[in-house]
Amino acid sequence: MTALTALPAWQDMLAQAGRLKSIDLRAAFAADPARAERYSLAACGMLLDYSKNRIDDAGLASLFALARATGVEARRAALLGGEKINATEGRAVLHTALRAERSAVVEVDGENVVPEVHAVLDRMAAFADGVRSGGWKGHDGRAITDVVNIGIGGSDLGPFMACEALRDYGASNLRMHFVSTVDGWQLASVLERLDPATTLFIVASKTFTTQETLTNARAARAWLVAAAGSEAAVARHFVAVSTNAEAVSAFGIDLANMFGFWNWVGGRYSLWSAIGLPILLYIGPDHFRALQAGARAMDRHFAEAPLERNLPVILALLGIWYINGMGAATQLISPYNQPLHRLPAYLQQLDMESNGKSVRLDGARCDYHTGPVIWGEPGINGQHAYYQLLHQGTELVPIDFIAALGNPRSPAEHHTILLANFLAQTEALMRGKNEAEVRAELAGQGIKGEALEALVPHKVFDGNRPTNTLLLDALDPATLGSLIALYEHKVFVQGAVWGVNSYDQWGVELGKQLARTIEAELRGDAPVTRHDASTNRLIEYARKALKR
Numbered sequence: 152m153t154a155l156t157a158l159p160a161w162q163d164m165l166a167q168a169g170r171l172k173s174i175d176l177r178a179a180f181a182a183d184p185a186r187a188e189r190y191s192l193a194a195c196g197m198l199l200d201y202s203k204n205r206i207d208d209a210g211l212a213s214l215f216a217l218a219r220a221t222g223v224e225a226r227r228a229a230l231l232g233g234e235k236i237n238a239t240e241g242r243a244v245l246h247t248a249l250r251a252e253r254s255a256v257v258e259v260d261g262e263n264v265v266p267e268v269h270a271v272l273d274r275m276a277a278f279a280d281g282v283r284s285g286g287w288k289g290h291d292g293r294a295i296t297d298v299v300n301i302g303i304g305g306s307d308l309g310p311f312m313a314c315e316a317l318r319d320y321g322a323s324n325l326r327m328h329f330v331s332t333v334d335g336w337q338l339a340s341v342l343e344r345l346d347p348a349t350t351l352f353i354v355a356s357k358t359f360t361t362q363e364t365l366t367n368a369r370a371a372r373a374w375l376v377a378a379a380g381s382e383a384a385v386a387r388h389f390v391a392v393s394t395n396a397e398a399v400s401a402f403g404i405d406l407a408n409m410f411g412f413w414n415w416v417g418g419r420y421s422l423w424s425a426i427g428l429p430i431l432l433y434i435g436p437d438h439f440r441a442l443q444a445g446a447r448a449m450d451r452h453f454a455e456a457p458l459e460r461n462l463p464v465i466l467a468l469l470g471i472w473y474i475n476g477m478g479a480a481t482q483l484i485s486p487y488n489q490p491l492h493r494l495p496a497y498l499q500q501l502d503m504e505s506n507g508k509s510v511r512l513d514g515a516r517c518d519y520h521t522g523p524v525i526w527g528e529p530g531i532n533g534q535h536a537y538y539q540l541l542h543q544g545t546e547l548v549p550i551d552f553i554a555a556l557g558n559p560r561s562p563a564e565h566h567t568i569l570l571a572n573f574l575a576q577t578e579a580l581m582r583g584k585n586e587a588e589v590r591a592e593l594a595g596q597g598i599k600g601e602a603l604e605a606l607v608p609h610k611v612f613d614g615n616r617p618t619n620t621l622l623l624d625a626l627d628p629a630t631l632g633s634l635i636a637l638y639e640h641k642v643f644v645q646g647a648v649w650g651v652n653s654y655d656q657w658g659v660e661l662g663k664q665l666a667r668t669i670e671a672e673l674r675g676d677a678p679v680t681r682h683d684a685s686t687n688r689l690i691e692y693a694r695k696a697l698k699r
């Protein structure tokens with residue numbers, strides 16, 4: 152047994168989950184007219200209705216008791232206080248300091264980091280003003296029209312997601328592009344549409360050693376220099392975002408064109424730092440500040456609200472309820488607003504790279520499940536693709552339904568249909584359709600006898616499928632900031648209960664190491680023998696194609 156599974160609070164939570172696994176939610180709503188109100192919470196520009204979950208007061212109480220027994224509150228204080236809670240890397244975890252007010256004090260090793268955070272933000276804002284106004288010129292004196300962010304993982308997903316989500320706030324004179332994969336097809340398909348003289352590249356890499364990013368950055372630079380006819384053009388068309396000034400310099404980017412951040416910013420938590428430069432360029436400094444203010448509001452809510460009225464804590468504990476108490480292996484993120492189409496991908500990294508762990512901070516192996524598989528797509532597309540499984544399949548899939556009420560670019564005709572579907576799905580998943588209802592429906596259609604009986608089991612919906620409904624007042628910078636921070640803190644709370652380090656990512660290393668060996672073998676001619684038979688054979692097979 153680990154320190155977690157030995158806890159009476161853990162055993163109690165499991166017992167409560169066992170009791171509520173087959174709750175009849177329809178009956179629970181009928182018996183308690185106040186259920187929706189009691190299990191709803193509004194804060195930071197959003198309403199969370201979590202009443203369509205398999206919960207009751209005693210079940211929830213067991214979850215809050217578990218959070219207390221696992222020291223979530225003390226760990227939250229350690230996180231926000233700048234303690235080195237990323238123990239395996241000896242680092243503080245301070246994305247919250249990136250959005251702290253100018254007057255705040257957040258210390259790392261006895262030093263207040265807030266002034267340097269704001270110094271970089273101010274430089275970013277000044278740079279963005281120049282690019283947005285056309286004052287920053289390309290090498291031939293023309294203004295920038297296209298910005299290409301070259302980065303991967305946290306150096307891509309957050310900025311890409313936020314720029315898409317906030318398109319209604321974007322500069323009309325700037326087109327944003329994101330290149331992440333080392334599949335050269337992506338870079339080529341972006342560059343073929345661009346004029347080098349009006350293109351700005353942001354090379355975004357915390358470490359500035361990431362192979363995919365540096366390979367793309369070198370190719371982009373060669374493309375620019377070939378077109379401009381001079382290396383001097385690089386200074387007008389390349390900026391870097393990194394913690395590694397030495398490597399930026401070695402790459403040939405003037406440090407005057409570098410925006411720095413710090414090792415206490417995790418890649419997947421970095422969009423608030425200089426990694427957010429594409430967002431700031433696109434939506435402008437004021438809207439970027441609003442994005443940060445929204446996150447700060449959620450930070451305050453997370454820090455101050457009692458656990459029982461705390462949005463990230465509630466979302467986190469409900470996740471644990473299904474993963475550990477009811478055997479769910481995945482979590483669907485179902486945003487209905489099209490601009491949120493990259494949110495599931497963003498949350499995949501945030502959650503899976505953070506809590507995809509099987510060893511506890513104390514070094515013991517987890518004897519319980521941790522982070523779920525996060526997946527998703529805009530929900531309305533999902534309805535016409537995989538929702539069949541959600542309604543009638545054998546898997547239990549908890550779902551976060553997310554929609555913004557305000558949607559100025561979508562005509563009322565469209566938006567009403569969108570919201571009707573959004574609301575209908577959570578109702579359908581909760582209430583289902585029982586045999587008696589199916590029989591009555593079929594009979595009403597004139598079907599009877601054997602034909603009716605044969606159809607009944609196929610048309611039954613079990614219901615009791617759990618959902619959270621998150622209604623955003625609007626999809627604006629502040630609410631998006633709150634939404635992102637909500638999930639950051641949710642992931643934190645789950646990691647704290649599970650006792651894992653949510654802030655390292657050793658699991659990405661082995662593949663990178665092996666790729667270096669295989670790359671050399673693909674380029675070489677010697678027989679490949681050092682791997683297993685499958686890998687040896689596949690390398691030689693692929694090598695033949697590469698050499699053709």
Ligand code: F6P
Pocket residue numbers: 303304305306355356357358359360361364418419504656659
């Ligand atoms: O390989 C995983 C990872 O290290 C992520 O954690 C990170 O966000 C991404 O690669 C990119 O890293 P970098 O910003 O250092 O290029």
